[in-house]
Amino acid sequence: MAKSKSAYSEPVKAGKIDHHIIVVWVDNEAGVLARVAGLFSGRGYNIESLAVAEVDKKKHISRITIVTTGSPEVIEQIKLQLKKLIPVHKVADFKRNDKEILFRELALFKVLGNSKKQEKAKKICKKFNPVFLERTKKSFVLQVTALRRDIDKLALDLKPLGLISTSRTGAVAMTRGAKTFS
Amino acid sequence: MPKLLSGAQIVFQALIDQKVEHIFGYPGGAVLPIYDELKNHKTIKHILARHEQGAGHAAEGYARSSGKPGVMLVTSGPGATNAVTALTDAYMDSVPLVCISGQVPTHLIGTDAFQECDTTGITRPCTKHNWLVKDVNKLAETMHLAFEVATTGRPGPVLIDIPKDIQFKKGKYKFVKNKLKKKLNGKVINKVSNNELDIFIDMIKKSKRPIFYTGGGIINSGPEASKLLRELVSLTGFPITSTLQGLGAYPGDDPQFLGMLGMHGTFEANNAMHDCDLMINIGARFDDRITGKVDEFSPNSKKIHVDIDPSSIGKNIKVDLAIVSDVSNLLKALLKRFKEKNKNFLDSNKEKTSQWWSQISKWREKKSLNFINSDKVIKPQHAVQRLYELTKNKDTFITTEVGQHQMWAAQHYKFDKPNRWMTSGGLGTMGYGLPAAVGVQIAHPEKLVIDIAGEASVLMTMQEMSTAVQYRLPIKIFILNNEYMGMVRQWQELLHEKNYSESYTAALPDFVKLAESYGCVGIRAKTPSELDAKINEMINIDKPVIFDCVVDKAENCFPMIPSGKPHNQMILGPEEEEEISDEGKVLV
Numbered sequence: 001m002a003k004s005k006s007a008y009s010e011p012v013k014a015g016k017i018d019h020h021i022i023v024v025w026v027d028n029e030a031g032v033l034a035r036v037a038g039l040f041s042g043r044g045y046n047i048e049s050l051a052v053a054e055v056d057k058k059k060h061i062s063r064i065t066i067v068t069t070g071s072p073e074v075i076e077q078i079k080l081q082l083k084k085l086i087p088v089h090k091v092a093d094f095k096r097n098d099k100e101i102l103f104r105e106l107a108l109f110k111v112l113g114n115s116k117k118q119e120k121a122k123k124i125c126k127k128f129n130p131v132f133l134e135r136t137k138k139s140f141v142l143q144v145t146a147l148r149r150d151i152d153k154l155a156l157d158l159k160p161l162g163l164i165s166t167s168r169t170g171a172v173a174m175t176r177g178a179k180t181f182s
Numbered sequence: 183m184p185k186l187l188s189g190a191q192i193v194f195q196a197l198i199d200q201k202v203e204h205i206f207g208y209p210g211g212a213v214l215p216i217y218d219e220l221k222n223h224k225t226i227k228h229i230l231a232r233h234e235q236g237a238g239h240a241a242e243g244y245a246r247s248s249g250k251p252g253v254m255l256v257t258s259g260p261g262a263t264n265a266v267t268a269l270t271d272a273y274m275d276s277v278p279l280v281c282i283s284g285q286v287p288t289h290l291i292g293t294d295a296f297q298e299c300d301t302t303g304i305t306r307p308c309t310k311h312n313w314l315v316k317d318v319n320k321l322a323e324t325m326h327l328a329f330e331v332a333t334t335g336r337p338g339p340v341l342i343d344i345p346k347d348i349q350f351k352k353g354k355y356k357f358v359k360n361k362l363k364k365k366l367n368g369k370v371i372n373k374v375s376n377n378e379l380d381i382f383i384d385m386i387k388k389s390k391r392p393i394f395y396t397g398g399g400i401i402n403s404g405p406e407a408s409k410l411l412r413e414l415v416s417l418t419g420f421p422i423t424s425t426l427q428g429l430g431a432y433p434g435d436d437p438q439f440l441g442m443l444g445m446h447g448t449f450e451a452n453n454a455m456h457d458c459d460l461m462i463n464i465g466a467r468f469d470d471r472i473t474g475k476v477d478e479f480s481p482n483s484k485k486i487h488v489d490i491d492p493s494s495i496g497k498n499i500k501v502d503l504a505i506v507s508d509v510s511n512l513l514k515a516l517l518k519r520f521k522e523k524n525k526n527f528l529d530s531n532k533e534k535t536s537q538w539w540s541q542i543s544k545w546r547e548k549k550s551l552n553f554i555n556s557d558k559v560i561k562p563q564h565a566v567q568r569l570y571e572l573t574k575n576k577d578t579f580i581t582t583e584v585g586q587h588q589m590w591a592a593q594h595y596k597f598d599k600p601n602r603w604m605t606s607g608g609l610g611t612m613g614y615g616l617p618a619a620v621g622v623q624i625a626h627p628e629k630l631v632i633d634i635a636g637e638a639s640v641l642m643t644m645q646e647m648s649t650a651v652q653y654r655l656p657i658k659i660f661i662l663n664n665e666y667m668g669m670v671r672q673w674q675e676l677l678h679e680k681n682y683s684e685s686y687t688a689a690l691p692d693f694v695k696l697a698e699s700y701g702c703v704g705i706r707a708k709t710p711s712e713l714d715a716k717i718n719e720m721i722n723i724d725k726p727v728i729f730d731c732v733v734d735k736a737e738n739c740f741p742m743i744p745s746g747k748p749h750n751q752m753i754l755g756p757e758e759e760e761e762i763s764d765e766g767k768v769l770v
Binding site: 030038042086 | 311
């Protein structure tokens with residue numbers, strides 16, 4: 001028997017895979033996140049990170065920021081499919097290396113260590129707005145805001161100091177200058 | 183202060199305001215308050231199915247043959263899960279369907295209550311949208327929005343899940359129209375610009391080897407779209423081919439019509455698609471059964487794609503001109519613009535496309551739908567041809583199940599009007615045709631409705647014969663009985679070394695006796711010589727009929743593009759069943 005392959009038609013050569021950040025404005029109603037996430041899983045798209053919260057209390061609009069990877073064709077489909085969902089108002093998309101866009105992720109690191117190590121840790125993180133949320137004699141919680149790859153690196157660097165727990169958000173994004181996403 | 187209505191009353195008031203006349207359903211604990219209210223609304227007739235899937239397909243048949251949304255009513259839990267196949271079918275084939283489901287009372291949701299399931303969770307990926315109504319004052323608004331979502335843009339199914347306590351509670355009723363349009367801001371779409379039309383017309387004028395490739399979008403756009411299409415095709419003199427779902431939009435016996443295209447399409451249609459220099463896709467979606475091997479799909483053509491759904495454009499095939507529009511709107515604008523500027527297009531163009539037409543004639547000479555007839559056994563193609571000849575003057579409505587019989591029906595039954603052909607294309611649901619015929623007959627009580635069926639498919643929803651008898655629906659179930667799941671058997675023969683694994687049904691019922699036990703009429707035809715007389719007998723019976731047409735067991739459906747092959751590499755008949763490559767075998 002021939003080996004198992006994708007069931008439908010032969011896979012077409014895909015275009016270059018790129019990281020994209022997709023921002024979706026939705027009505028904050030029951031099940032809306034499941035609709036968006038289900039669309040991704042159901043159609044075989046990838047979610048690298050996801051951040052969501054209500055941004056307009058009056059109109060109950062939530063803003064979902066999704067980091068995904070895909071060929072240009074796949075990214076185009078993601079946008080078109082998202083726009084078909086009834087609670088979706090608008091969709092913006094840009095590449096991760098887009099200079100006009102600001103991204104940030106927030107991370108909390110819990111490290112076991114004395115005050116000496118605390119100072120050391122702060123130094124390692126100094127470029128990324130380190131804030132001690134809690135300091136005890138034996139442990140501390142440090143908050144940083146940075147890009148994904150920087151946080152990856154910080155986690156590695158903090159490991160030898162006694163990092164025992166990491167919690168991080170998905171990326172959020174904002175345009176530079178006076179413009180907003182349209 | 184306006185009068186307060188119970189949730190159940192609100193449901194019916196909304197149905198009345200949406201001009202609903204028929205609902206297909208099955209009662210159960212969690213929808214009893216709605217069923218209780220039924221007696222107070224004489225304008226709405228409820229059709230009791232024998233299974234919720236049957237109710238769903240009946241609603242689909244009703245919708246597709248009438249152009250109105252189909253409505254179904256089911257209970258919670260198993261009622262809702264049984265409806266899933268019909269909802270998915272409607273989603274794939276763009277059929278407007280409104281499903282109302284009962285749910286356990288609000289305070290029991292999440293407790294694994296009796297007949298509870300996460301209905302909105304289960305149906306989320308197979309509906310355009312769904313709602314769990316937790317506030318009776320939002321019920322009216324939700325009902326009307328549901329109808330709007332189902333029928334706007336690319337049509338499709340929606341579901342409203344109503345907990346039992348909400349059906350009892352009193353709330354306000356208000357009929358709000360067109361809520362969606364404001365919110366969709368541009369999603370519904372969008373006037374076609376003159377610039378786009380001019381590019382379109384320019385491409386038409388430059389083409390030497392054009393072809394129209396049309397689909398279900400024309401049917402969904404309404405009968406007007408079919409008229410406009412016919413006008414455009416005759417104005418240009420171009421050849422036209424249609425997908426399975428588009429059959430009937432253009433007359434099947436017209437000389438410009440090349441027949442259906444795709445996996446079991448005609449030799450001329452598929453070769454013309456492969457060799458054309460201009461492909462005009464109107465309301466079709468480049469489905470994998472149409473394109474075959476995507477990289478080798480019509481390699482040298484410019485492509486125009488008209489579709490109401492923006493996500494259909496560029497999904498499978500890149501096109502040169504994409505227009506997001508309702509088909510009628512586009513055709514109207516295009517024809518107007520075309521006629522203003524090109525008074526004598528047809529005459530001036532005849533010469534340009536004459537070589538193309540002579541090439542098409544050569545392909546036609548292959549007569550790819552031919553088969554070797556027999557005077558001993560009934561060939562299934564012959565049976566469909568005879569059925570067509572004996573019913574073509576009657577404005578007949580045809581539904582089908584899924585498999586070989588479906589393809590033979592598509593190939594040999596020539597439709598000349600839209601909304602006369604109801605078949606499960608996208609999902610390929612065996613068991614679709616019988617309940618769909620029930621729905622069609624409800625919508626068209628005086629018309630002849632025939633389900634061209636296979637014996638395996640029809641057994642999946644056979645219980646709906648009981649529905650047909652109850653409502654005196656004289657549907658005709660025309661079974662091409664070869665005792666095999668024919669299409670499965672065909673693939674096993676061609677692709678799996680004739681290992682007929684589990685595709686033979688060893689213990690079939692006696693369909694004539696089965697018909698009698700349901701209280702309808704059974705007819706059996708075994709030889710070609712008795713076929714015509716028996717078909718005529720069937721047509722003349724004013725009751726549901728099961729027609730057991732015993733056909734050749736080994737017949738295969740040709741022509742065929744094996745999976746993974748381009749359009750110009752068709753198998754035409756048994757003598758050409760060459761070795762199919764290993765890569766071809768793994769494809770569905």
